Amino acid sequence: SDLPFTPFPLVNTIIATGDNADPLSQTFSDTVFAIEKPFVPTTTTLDISWKVQTDSFTVSGTDTTWFAEEDETYSYNITVRNTGTLTATNVLLRDVLPDSVLNAGDTLSFAIGDLLPSASETVTVNPTVVSDLPFAPFPLVNTIITTGDNADPLSQTFSDTVFAIEKPFVPTTTTLDISWKVQTDSFTVSGTDTTWFAEEDETYSYEITIRNTGTLTATNVQLRDILPDSVLNAGDTLSFAIGDLLPSASSTISVNPTVVSDLPFAPFPLVNTIIATGDNADPLTQTFTDTVFAIEKPFGPTDIIVITTVSTDTFIVDNGDTTWFAFPGDSVCFKITVRNNGPEIASNVILTNFLPDSLFGATFGSGDTLVFNFGNMPAPSDTTVEFCAVVADSLPFYPYPLDNDVILIADNGGPVTASDTVYALEPPPVLTDISVTQFVETDSFTVENSDTTWYVARGETFTYRLKVTNERDVIAEDVVLVDYFPPILSIISGSINPPFGVLNGDSIKWDLGDFSPNETRILSFDATVPTNMPQGENLLTNRVVVQATNQDPLTLANNFAEFSVLNIVPPFREGCEFFTLDFNVFEPQNGLPLGINFELEYSREATLELLDISGYRVTTLYREVFDPGINRREWDGTTENGLQVGSGTYIVTLKTFDSKLICWKKVIIRR
Template identity: 25%
Template sequence: NYTLQLVNLGPKVAENVQLVDLLPDPVVQVAFGGLPPRKVQGDSLIWTFDSILPGDSLKISFTALFPDTIELQMPFFEILNFALVQAEFDTNLTNNLSQAKIFIRRVTKNYDLELAKNVQPDTVRQGDVFTYDLLLTNHGPRTASNFILKEALPPLIKVLQFQGKPPDVVQQDSLFWKFDSLSQGDSLRIRFQARVPEDQELTADLISLVNVAVVSATRDTLLTNNLASAIVFIRKLTRNYDLEVKKSASMDTVLQGNPVTYSLQIINHGPRPANQITLRDNLPGRLQVSNFTLNPDQVSQEAIIWNFDHLAAGDSLLIAYDGVVKEPLGQRFLSLQNTAVISAARDTNDVNNSTTVVVTVMQPADFCITLDRNVFEPEKGQPLQVTFELAAGRRVRLDVYDITGYRITTLADGTFHAGPNIVLWDGSTQSGQKVGSGVYLITFRSEGLVCWKKVILVR
């Protein structure tokens, strides 16, 4: 508390008096007793008076504060405070300046925060959940305020969920909690669960992860108990089964609009049961699916997904469904590539986890054979030319039948290459005898596909 006393020693009335009090930095005024200043200018408090009678005196008091947020380097700090009075006809200036000295004692930090930490269990298998427990206690004697708790996360750890206050700030490798206050004698607890993911590659069969937490507060009296750590040991996950997926199609070539049946087989070669299995069958564009022998968990235009909890060692699972392309192809044929992938965290062998099937969809109008003429006259010496085009190399059979359905001859029965192929008929039977005039059918067969064309033979 500062007190200023201004006295007019006479013998005449003092007029236009100004009193200035210079506040030392960083002192700030808090409250005034009685007469507030006419003006506050920077660090100066200014009072003005029109007149003061001879023998009269004025007393002014105000309360000031040295902020406790300022760090002092010494136990005591000296502050000088000056006040100055000015008047135009003052006859004696030697008593117009006055000062007051005050010593500021450094604030003693007045609470003790202690941080304790543990993890349970302290040894786990990769993929298993463990829990960190943080306990923060204020040993007093006063309330702790505005403090921060920081948790430094070790690499590889994935945080799952929190019990109690969630962190205010989450960074890739750190968690931060901010607290306004904690009363003397009180404690607060924070728990959170974490794990090391199963798909994380570990460099050793057993690794240790050190996890450090620290609490920081301005007035903590003891810093040695502000840091705590916990160690968890992670056993490397041993992969212990081999899953294989196989896929096939009921035919490798199908006419547009006709269904093809896809079959998927999952096999667990062991030696242990497989758990948490996902089978994903990636669908090619335009393919519409239906008639599942086992309903999938998810179906979209891009994929079919099945999830399985368990498959015992040595067991297998078969799934089938139909696929069809109903939309016009816009081209002579369309190649549908369909890949199935199986995944599980502990699979020992990844090379047999995917399989691909290719089915060729033919446009009906362009699928069948073509003849170089509708009327065939063998006597002119030019054989009948039968042309067909394949999207991929495969087995083809061409036969000639008469109008009664009797097979006259087989023109071809073997494997042909992809692209256009040509087979000739000279108008004779299988034994080489010439056939008579009439209507004959040239038939094409290949892996379930059949078509035919009619030709008139004239002799």
């Protein structure tokens, strides 16, 4: 039963022998071929087929794709067929329902029983797609399993797919569209936009069209028109019952409002608000607005005039005619009267004022144009405009005409023109008062009855200071100062301040330029007293004069100044036998007195005094009768009144009462 291969030769060998056979052994062979036993089946095969039926499908070549909508119940047939030669016994069919159908995931079982060879059995299934797919298209995969006791294989599986899709939108509402068409006598067009105007008392018309732009019949359509302000019956609502409107059907309403005669302002927007409703409209309420602009009714011709007057501080009158003048910086005032003599209201009255060059105001400049809009002026009526301006500081020539021109115009009157002229005159010269004072700085002075006398010593250098002041609130032009100093003095040129002063012989000249209003400047220079000044009192007088090109001739008294200092050279005599001081530099704070030593031939009355460098007596040290021979006196650095003598250069003198002997020594006191 288990051939090594087939056909397998079965060779029989037969041998015959006999004692007296010839040959003794006779051999014979023959063959039978062994073949495999014919197959007798013990199992059968099952085949599954699937046929679906939906309302929607697509075909691509030989492939069909099936679709089922949400909530749709579709059907399919499952056929199991015995394709074997034996009867299939105890056949069972199971259908695993897909997700997203009702009873999703359940398994339907069908007991088919026995199936003869080539016999088949068909089962019909009717699943329903759920209404809320997780996504779409969603694959509904059916898995079908068949089993049989003698099926080979024991379990046969088959799957196929229907794609679940969303249910198409079925509208339950419709849409309403409102259009508006107006008709007035006046309008403007800008590109594709039209602006409509209606005058006061004008009746204009417009049509309102309501159209059903949806796919369902619009039911119980209502149209309301809210009338705008400033028409008769302003604010009222007009209601229109349209009823039902078939798809694409429309209904038109005509309205004829009248503009009131007294608009609050113009142009006044007449805004129509139109509201459409329907039981199944989406949205339930549809609103539309559009606007007509109400304008004033044009007025008939009227008579308008303009009257201009001007005023300045300077004018002349000749035979009843007035000519007006103004100086630079003066104020010029204009008064303009606009009058409507009637008989109609003057509409949109505008006054335009063309200012002349070289006039300036707080809110306008030279050559500006001023525009005044008076709106509507009843008849008769007038109104006035007043304004002032200032003449420029500088003008091209004199007299310079300042022409002020006006134009008056209204929608139903004019134009009317008027003009006024003011002549700008050359300004009178502006005068100033320039003054000069002077003072010096020296180390010595005396005061008597509020008069101060200043002293200088031989060889001393001191400072002259000159104060120049513009006493008025105007510019002092081209100021010149000349200082005539005593010819005996030596001037230190490097000390002249400002340095552009010119030293010329016995004078110094400064060209100081312009002085601002109330400006003050200080000038100075240093002078040195010669060492060979003659004995006695030498009065050194300095004279200065200042002048401006616009100097007021009535105030020349303060343009000149004199100042004197006094140089005193004592008539010292030679002949003292002996006269010395302990110190050339005396420092009283060190506690040592200043020793004064001198020798007299005989006893005589004399005075020891302390003079400053100018020869002024500071204090008397001793006044007595001194012994003949060597005398010594000491001084502690104070005056007769106990006051300390300050630092400086001083002269200690010895003088007899008959003035026949005067001796002196210089000492420097340093504190």
